[in-house]
Amino acid sequence: MRVMLIDDHSLVRAGLKQLVAAQSDIVVVAEANRVDGALEMAQKSRAELVVLDLTLPGGASLPFVAVLRRETSAKVLILTMHDDPAYARAALAAGALGYVVKSCPESVLLEALQSVSRGRLFIDLDNDEQTDHLWKTLMQPSISGDTDYSGSKLSSRETEVLRMLGQGLSNLVIAERLELSPKTVATYRARIAEKVGLKTTADFVKYARDMGF
Amino acid sequence: MGWRLTMQRAVSPPPWVVWGMVLITISLTEFAVMVTLPRLLPANTSRVWDSIVDAILLTSIISPLMWWSTVRPLQEAARLRERFVSDLIAGTERERRRIAHELHDGLGQSLTLLVSGLRSLSDLVRNDEPHRRVVDLARIAQQALSDAKQMAMGLRPSLLDDLGLANAIQRLADDVANHEKLGVSVVATTVEGHRFLDEVETAMFRICQEALQNVCKHSKASQVAITLSLAGDHLRLEVSDNGQGIESIRRSPTSGQLGLIGIRERATLLRGQLTIVSVVGQGTRLIVELPAQRQKEETARCASC
Numbered sequence: 001m002r003v004m005l006i007d008d009h010s011l012v013r014a015g016l017k018q019l020v021a022a023q024s025d026i027v028v029v030a031e032a033n034r035v036d037g038a039l040e041m042a043q044k045s046r047a048e049l050v051v052l053d054l055t056l057p058g059g060a061s062l063p064f065v066a067v068l069r070r071e072t073s074a075k076v077l078i079l080t081m082h083d084d085p086a087y088a089r090a091a092l093a094a095g096a097l098g099y100v101v102k103s104c105p106e107s108v109l110l111e112a113l114q115s116v117s118r119g120r121l122f123i124d125l126d127n128d129e130q131t132d133h134l135w136k137t138l139m140q141p142s143i144s145g146d147t148d149y150s151g152s153k154l155s156s157r158e159t160e161v162l163r164m165l166g167q168g169l170s171n172l173v174i175a176e177r178l179e180l181s182p183k184t185v186a187t188y189r190a191r192i193a194e195k196v197g198l199k200t201t202a203d204f205v206k207y208a209r210d211m212g213f
Numbered sequence: 214m215g216w217r218l219t220m221q222r223a224v225s226p227p228p229w230v231v232w233g234m235v236l237i238t239i240s241l242t243e244f245a246v247m248v249t250l251p252r253l254l255p256a257n258t259s260r261v262w263d264s265i266v267d268a269i270l271l272t273s274i275i276s277p278l279m280w281w282s283t284v285r286p287l288q289e290a291a292r293l294r295e296r297f298v299s300d301l302i303a304g305t306e307r308e309r310r311r312i313a314h315e316l317h318d319g320l321g322q323s324l325t326l327l328v329s330g331l332r333s334l335s336d337l338v339r340n341d342e343p344h345r346r347v348v349d350l351a352r353i354a355q356q357a358l359s360d361a362k363q364m365a366m367g368l369r370p371s372l373l374d375d376l377g378l379a380n381a382i383q384r385l386a387d388d389v390a391n392h393e394k395l396g397v398s399v400v401a402t403t404v405e406g407h408r409f410l411d412e413v414e415t416a417m418f419r420i421c422q423e424a425l426q427n428v429c430k431h432s433k434a435s436q437v438a439i440t441l442s443l444a445g446d447h448l449r450l451e452v453s454d455n456g457q458g459i460e461s462i463r464r465s466p467t468s469g470q471l472g473l474i475g476i477r478e479r480a481t482l483l484r485g486q487l488t489i490v491s492v493v494g495q496g497t498r499l500i501v502e503l504p505a506q507r508q509k510e511e512t513a514r515c516a517s518c
Contacts, residue, residue, distance in 0.1 A: 055317075090380075102325045107336065
């Protein structure tokens with residue numbers, strides 16, 4: 001698997017490279033210390049997985065996740081200092097498939113690289129309680145606007161639609177089954193897409209599968 | 214092409230000097246008017262006419278004097294003070310942001326490598342005693358790391374810059390709920406995904422922080438509800454608790470009063486409004502409304518989060 005590293009700390013990159021060197025199936029094909037020019041490098045090196053730090057010179061790199069997702073087919077694994085679940089939620093909503101806090105042991109990082117490269121969601125906030133809580137809020141979307149604030153929660157109806165989209169059903173079939181108009185289903189779909197950051201039907205299928213729907 | 218530096222008196226005159234000058238001006242003007250009045254008016258005019266002409270003359274002489282000597286300097290002083298305070302606040306925030314960043318991403322980054330390295334090492338060292346020592350060291354490094362992160366968070370949470378006001382306030386509420394015996398709820402649904410001007414977000418965050426501190430220190434409340442919403446073109450923050458209420462804002466403890474002064478100052482600087490409603494025994498509601506200047510879409514750091 002071809003991996004690109006984007007981190008402004010050379011020590012972190014060196015550590016990662018050392019870690020990856022022992023793996024036969026992972027190769028580091030490119031490195032960058034900032035967002036500028038990183039997209040071109042990712043495209044040129046045909047990276048399949050980008051390991052991205054969230055704090056880079058010139059500001060936060062969250063918007064860059066969406067750019068990578070749009071312009072390349074690379075999967076994105078966030079490796080960061082930030083252990084606040086809000087960052088993880090924002091990164092996943094922007095299209096990242098993995099989120100690992102830097103203080104995690106190397107074994108966790110390897111697991112994350114393997115997982116994400118196979119297209120599976122991976123989260124470790126280096127705090128079991130918070131990681132579990134985040135998984136739960138991602139998988140069991142809240143039913144109504146309770147006091148708990150979350151940037152990317154789905155309503156129960158949206159979850160239902162997402163589950164059906166995940167089964168590869170068309171808007172029309174979903175509309176029939178839920179006794180809604182196709183237009184309403186399209187609206188749900190657009191709202192889910194906006195909240196979770198999905199575009200194509202394939203995205204929906206993959207997302208729903210990753211989330212265990 | 215030259216320029217001249219005008220030195221101004223660094224110390225403003227004491228109040229009695231200013232007061233004396235004002236009194237002397239009024240007395241001298243009145244004296245001059247009374248002296249010239251008989252020459253201006255024909256003999257045997259009525260007392261009413263006398264008074265009218267006297268009043269007009271006095272007013273027309275004194276008003277420009279007062280304008281130039283008192284009103285304008287006062288306005289100027291108020292304007293300067295406002296600018297100074299807002300520069301001071303902006304400077305403090307900039308400095309806090311810088312130090313927090315250094316702590317989190319400089320020192321924190323090194324400590325993180327240390328933690329991660331020691332943890333990996335502990336897996337390799339099988340021997341009982343060395344293994345235990347490496348685990349201990351990893352724990353110490355982990356503590357130092359979380360201290361550094363906590364300090365950075367206390368100075369200025371990076372969440373505020375990266376993910377916006379709603380996320381930063383949610384984190385603030387979580388931290389307060391974890392450390393105090395206080396139930397904290399946050400509703401910010403209408404603000405989700407919106408980003409506002411840096412000054413507005415910072416001011417709202419600091420106001421919320423100050424308000425929560427007041428609740429913790431003085432209110433004896435068990436519940437506090439934070440609501441952040443968009444009301445027309447205003448961003449509205451409401452912090453309401455079920456505590457003992459404030460008997461009188463003037464008579465409240467000095468520290469609490471200082472907190473309120475800080476809140477009012479921040480709100481005024483951004484042309485906002487502060488309302489405090491408090492009934493003794495029934496809690497306090499603090500409402501702040503600031504003009505919600507949105508960040509432009511292109512500059513929005515993370516519009517979709």
